[in-house]
Amino acid sequence: MELDVFAEKHRPDWDRLEHLVRRRRKLSGPEVDELVELYQKVSTHLSVVRSSGEDPALVGWLSGLVARARAAITGAHTPAWRDFTRFFTHTFPAVVYRLRWWWIGATAGSLAFATALAVWVINDPQVMASIAAPEQIRLLVEHEFANYYVENPGASFAAQVWTNNAWVAAQAIVFGAFLGLPVIYVLALNSANLGLSAGIMIAHGKGDVFFGLILPHGLLELTAVFVAAGVGLKLGWTIIAPGHRPRLRALGEEARPAIAVALGLILVLFISGLIEGLVTGWVHTTWLRIGIGVVAEVLFLAYIFTLGRKAYLEGETGDIEERPAVLPVSG
Template identity: 75%
Template sequence: MDLDVFAAAHRTEWDRLDTLVRRRRRLSGSEVDELVDLYQRVSTHLSMVRSSGQDPGLVGYLSGLVARARSAVTGAHESSWRDASRFFTETFPAVLYRLRWWWIAAGLGTVAFSAALAAWIANDPQVLAAMGTPEEIRAYVENDFANYYVEHPGASFAAQVWTNNAWAATQALIFGVFLCLPTVYVLVLNGANLGVAAGMMFAHGKGDVFLGLIIPHGLLELTAVFVAAGVGLKLGWTLIAPGPRPRLRALGEEARPALAVALGLVVVLFVSGLIEGLVTGWVHITWLRIGIGVAAELLFLAYVFIVGRAAHNRGVSGDIAAAPQTAPVAG
C-alpha cells in the first residue's frame, strides 16, 4: 500500500474528525452522527496503516486521533479530583448514615462489654491478681501504659498505629461475610483489651490517667473500628437473611458500598493515628488533648449525620455510580 496516496485520499476525513473532536461540546445532532461515523472509519484506517508497518509516525498520529475520538464518542471520564470530591461528600458519608444502626449497635455493645469487664477487674482482687504478678501490674500502671505513647518518635508511631488500626478494621469488615462470627471476635478482642487496661488502671486509682490518654485518639479510632464492624456484620447478615433478593445478588449489592467504607476509613484512621502519635503522649495539658479528641469525634459524627443524611436523602446509596442496567454482582 502506498501510504502517501492513502494519506492524501483520507486527510480530509482525518482533519474533519479532529475538528469535530475539538468542538465536541457544541455539536449538533447531525454532527454527532458524523463524529461517530468518522470515528469508525478512521479506526479502520488506523488498523490498515498499522498492519503495513511502514510509517510509525502516521500510526502515532492516527492512534492519538482515534483515542480522542473514542473519548468524545463514549464520554470522557470526569476528573479524578471531582470523583474524589463526590466520594467524600456523597458516597462515603451516605453509606455511613445508611448503615448507622449497625455500627452504633456494634459500638454500644463493645463499650458495654468493656465497661463490665473493667468493673469486674477493678472490684474483684482475685480477678485483678489473675492479670499478672503485683510487680508486673504495678509497672504497667505506673509506667508502661503512659510510656507506650512516647517511647517511639511521633511520626513513626503514628504510621505504625495507622497500619495496625487499618488492619483491625479490615478484618472486622471483610471477615464479616463469614456469617458475622469473625467480626464479633474482633469486637470482643478489642473490647477485652480495652476493659483489661481500664480495670487495672482504675483499680490502682489511675482512672484519670487512663481516660486522659485514651479519649484523645480512642474516640475516633474506636468509632472507625465500630463502623468497620457494623458494615461487616451487615455483610454477614445479608448472607443469612437476604430478604426477597437472591442471596449472592444481595451480597454483591452490599459489598460494593462496603468497599467505599473501607476506602473512607483509611482517611479516618489516618487522622486518629496522627492524634495518637502526635497528640496523646506529647500534649501535656490534659483538657487540651481531650478537647482535640472530642472535637475530632464530633466532626466525624457531624459529617455522618449532616453530610451523610443529606446525601442519603438525595438517593445516594454508595453503589456503582451510573451503573448499567445489569450491575455486576457476586456469582
C-alpha cells in the same frame, strides 16, 4: 444535491461540535450529551458529503472533525479529583449513614462489655490477680501505659498505629462474609483489652491517666472500628437473611458499598493515628489533649449526619454506578 445549500444549512451544527470538542475537558453533563448527539448527526452529514464526491476539502475537514469528536467521546472520563471529591462528599458518608444503626449497635454493645469487665476487675481482686503478676501490673500502671505513647518517635508511631488500626477495621469488614461471627470476636477482643486496661488503671487510682491518654485518639479510632464492625455485621446478616433478593445478588449489593467504607476509613484512621502519634503522648495539657479528640469526633459525626444524610436522601447507595444491570446467563 446542492452541496453549498447543504453545508450552509448544517454549518451551525458543525461549528457547535467543533466548539464542544475544543472544550471537552470542561463540559457539563448536558454538554456531553449534546456532544454525543452532534457526533452522530455530523457522522451522517459526512456520509452524505462523501457520497456526493463534489468537495474533497470539505470531506477532509468533516472527517477530521468527526475523528476528534469520536476521540473526545471514547476518551472522555470524569477527572480523578472529581471522583475523589464525590467519594468523600457522597459515597462514603452516605453508606456510613445508611448503616448507622448497625455501627451504633456495635458501639453500644462493645462499650457495655468493656464497662462490665472494668467494673469486674475493680471490684474483684482475684480477677486482677489472674490477669498478671503484681509486679507486671505495677509496671503497667506506673510506667508502661503512659510510656507506650512516647517510647517511639511521633511520626513512626503514628504510621504504626495507623496500619494496625486499618488492618483491624479491614478484618472487621471482611469477616462479615463469614456470617459476621468473626466480627463479634474482633469486637469482643478489642473491648476486653479496653475494659481490662481501664479496670486495672482505675483500681490503682490512675483513672485520670487512663482517660487522659485514651480519649484524645480513642474517640475517633474506636468509632472507626465500630463503623467497620457494623458494616461487617450487616454483610453477615445479608447472607443469613437476604430478603427478596437472591443471596449472591444481595451479598454483592452490600459488599460493594462495604469496600467504599473500608477505603474511607483509611483516611479516618490516618487522622486518629496522627492524633495518637503526635498529640496523645506529647501534648501535656490534659484538657487540650482531650479537647482535640472531642473536636475530631464531633466533626466526624457531624460529617456523617449532615453530608451523609443529605447524600443518602438524594439516593446515594455507595454501589458502583457502572455495574451491569443484569448478569449474563446461559440458554
